Amino acid sequence: MVNQIFYLITVPMVYVAVAWCIVGIVVKVARVAKAPAHPFTLKVFPDKDHPVPSPVWGALSMPTVRRHNPTFWVFLILFHLGIAVLILAHLDLLPWFNIYPEDSEHMIGNGAVGVVVTTAILYFLLRRFASPLREISVPADYLLLFLLFCTAMSGDIISWANSWSENGFVLTKQDFGAYLNGLFHFSWADPAEAIDGGHYVVLVVHVFLANLFLMVLPFSKIMHTFFAIPLNKLRRG
Amino acid sequence: MEAKLKQELIETFGERLTKAAKMYLDNCSRCGLCIEACHAYASSPETRYTAVGRAQNIRRLYEEYFKKGKIAKKLNEAVELDDHWMEKVYETAYTCTGCRRCMTYCPFGIDTGVIQGIAKMLLITADQEPKTLTMLADMSIAKAKTIEKTKENFAAAAKNLEAEVLQRWRSEGGEEVVPLDVQDANVLYVALAGKHSIIPAAAIMNAAKEKWSLSYFEAVNFGAFVGNPAKTKEIAGRIIEEAKRLNIKEVVICECGTAYRVMKHMSGEKPFKVITFAELIARYVEQGRIKLDKSKLPAKVTYHDPCQIARQGGIYEQPRYVLGQLTDNFVEMTPNRQANWCCGGGGGLVAMGEKDFRMKSAKVKADQVKATGAEVLCTACENCHTQLSDLNEHYGLGVKVEYLSDLTAKALVQD
Ligand code: HEM
Ligand code: SF4
Numbered sequence A: 001m002v003n004q005i006f007y008l009i010t011v012p013m014v015y016v017a018v019a020w021c022i023v024g025i026v027v028k029v030a031r032v033a034k035a036p037a038h039p040f041t042l043k044v045f046p047d048k049d050h051p052v053p054s055p056v057w058g059a060l061s062m063p064t065v066r067r068h069n070p071t072f073w074v075f076l077i078l079f080h081l082g083i084a085v086l087i088l089a090h091l092d093l094l095p096w097f098n099i100y101p102e103d104s105e106h107m108i109g110n111g112a113v114g115v116v117v118t119t120a121i122l123y124f125l126l127r128r129f130a131s132p133l134r135e136i137s138v139p140a141d142y143l144l145l146f147l148l149f150c151t152a153m154s155g156d157i158i159s160w161a162n163s164w165s166e167n168g169f170v171l172t173k174q175d176f177g178a179y180l181n182g183l184f185h186f187s188w189a190d191p192a193e194a195i196d197g198g199h200y201v202v203l204v205v206h207v208f209l210a211n212l213f214l215m216v217l218p219f220s221k222i223m224h225t226f227f228a229i230p231l232n233k234l235r236r237g
Numbered sequence B: 001m002e003a004k005l006k007q008e009l010i011e012t013f014g015e016r017l018t019k020a021a022k023m024y025l026d027n028c029s030r031c032g033l034c035i036e037a038c039h040a041y042a043s044s045p046e047t048r049y050t051a052v053g054r055a056q057n058i059r060r061l062y063e064e065y066f067k068k069g070k071i072a073k074k075l076n077e078a079v080e081l082d083d084h085w086m087e088k089v090y091e092t093a094y095t096c097t098g099c100r101r102c103m104t105y106c107p108f109g110i111d112t113g114v115i116q117g118i119a120k121m122l123l124i125t126a127d128q129e130p131k132t133l134t135m136l137a138d139m140s141i142a143k144a145k146t147i148e149k150t151k152e153n154f155a156a157a158a159k160n161l162e163a164e165v166l167q168r169w170r171s172e173g174g175e176e177v178v179p180l181d182v183q184d185a186n187v188l189y190v191a192l193a194g195k196h197s198i199i200p201a202a203a204i205m206n207a208a209k210e211k212w213s214l215s216y217f218e219a220v221n222f223g224a225f226v227g228n229p230a231k232t233k234e235i236a237g238r239i240i241e242e243a244k245r246l247n248i249k250e251v252v253i254c255e256c257g258t259a260y261r262v263m264k265h266m267s268g269e270k271p272f273k274v275i276t277f278a279e280l281i282a283r284y285v286e287q288g289r290i291k292l293d294k295s296k297l298p299a300k301v302t303y304h305d306p307c308q309i310a311r312q313g314g315i316y317e318q319p320r321y322v323l324g325q326l327t328d329n330f331v332e333m334t335p336n337r338q339a340n341w342c343c344g345g346g347g348g349l350v351a352m353g354e355k356d357f358r359m360k361s362a363k364v365k366a367d368q369v370k371a372t373g374a375e376v377l378c379t380a381c382e383n384c385h386t387q388l389s390d391l392n393e394h395y396g397l398g399v400k401v402e403y404l405s406d407l408t409a410k411a412l413v414q415d
């Protein structure tokens, strides 16, 4: 029974989550694209001391945050860069990407990136419990961060757990690679057969939470991934 | 609330969902960066005076009526629209001045002004908007209908101003002192309903030997204050028609920020240019068409950037250039230009009265002015001028609040 549930999570649910996420994003973006343009300009004017930066730079480097809350900015940048590296690191698990050598035991960053991201999420979450942010936050804000925190934390545990056993690594880049490769080629193989680390259950939890996150994403404020640049373009005019 | 009205309100909301509005409503991450940006919060730290707090009042309705999913609604604190919530909508509409300072803090550049616009339109639909503003807007519109009958009175009133204009600047013989209906004029000057907005301007334009014409219509747009796009368009439309009829090159808006933003940025393509009076003065000085005498202003002067011409219009340097010709004793406020604090009088609040709220919500402005140590507080917007004068009195700032046009006219060198 447990094995079947694990299988459902690690294989079919991944497909459902990814498909759901992609369709959701496309629908959400299309809805905005179809809406009428605003009847007048929403530009804010620049001046010599504080040029409003170009939309892309403004979205990616968040100069307004840097200016008005440098601590928050540091965490935001670490978090977003961390996410970018983690996306890359997950792709790198696949056998045909080899940013880290194929026979490496670690994923890109040796687990440190995950810790940075987890810390940043914890900071985002904790600051929401303090006034005045507390008053403007809604339950979805906490839950989303909590979900992200658990996802990141379970990821951290997977990489940390590799040092638990006497003889070192149990789950390596190649093990995960085999699993992802199977998913990619629709082999429908049960990863439990290839991966036999004692903390396999943590991997299942990680995959489950990631699936949830992907399914929530199109309905959440993380859609700002796709709208941050168009939004900054409105301000830039 | 009646079901029929509620339905109408939801439809009104739906009609306002442009690309921008949707993105603003969907993507706020409630990061709280905009909290510190608002003068109302900086003066009186309550959640309802934050940009995000005001936006949430509208966003929570959006979650209820334009999003699906029971759980998602709960998690996003969606609310039903009822009489109680309309009070929140009112707060969003009329505790915000539309200064858009928060937009320069937000990582996404969310424009609280657009969300405020939705709130204002909901109030109009529910017949709960401030009646003073609607009445003033309707009067402006009615004036266009009876203009032919009132032209004579207007001409007589303009004639009455001549003596005072001539005190400021002796026009050469044969010239109209306050010209009306000048075909093919370079400038159509759009004033406010008060001689203080005509006399200095007339003297300056006459001194520069400008071929100008005074508009029959006042610049101020109460349609924009009350947030009614149809009325806004009609009110601006009167001036556009007049400018077209006279084949005007440039429409120059007097010191009224909202009128400028509406005419320049919210009225579509026009066959003429639109500039502020501050730009015109700067041009005259630059071209040597007027000369200014610095001895006329022997005081420490500071300048308040009106949001609607500065942040919303990019007019930062021209007024400073003119002030540079008026005094050697100029001091900047901190912060200034794009980051300047709003005076706290925008969005219709001055016209509505609302003195208690205006004073309470603009303490930070008063402190900012005081910190400059200036004796003269210059600005280029009627609305700001009124609010700053009220602040001056209320907080005992001991400054003289002056218009840029007036300071300029008083310093004209008679050659
Ligand atoms: C081009 C891509 C992206 C851009 C430009 C961007 C931009 C931003 C900005 C400006 C903020 C600051 C506002 C805030 O504090 O919430 C932010 C916050 C955040 N972003 Fe992104 N983002 C991007 C992608 C992503 C992705 C892929 C994720 C996925 C996990 C993500 C998750 C978050 C989270 C969790 C926060 C913090 C929210 C909070 O404080 O509650 N972002 N992002
Ligand atoms: S537009 Fe101005 S008044 Fe309104 S919320 Fe933003 S900062 Fe405050």
Ligand code: SF4
Pocket: B027, B028, B029, B030, B031, B032, B033, B034, B035, B051, B052, B105, B106, B107, B108, B109, B110
């Ligand atoms: S700064 Fe922008 S994203 Fe952050 S809470 Fe304010 S409006 Fe929302």
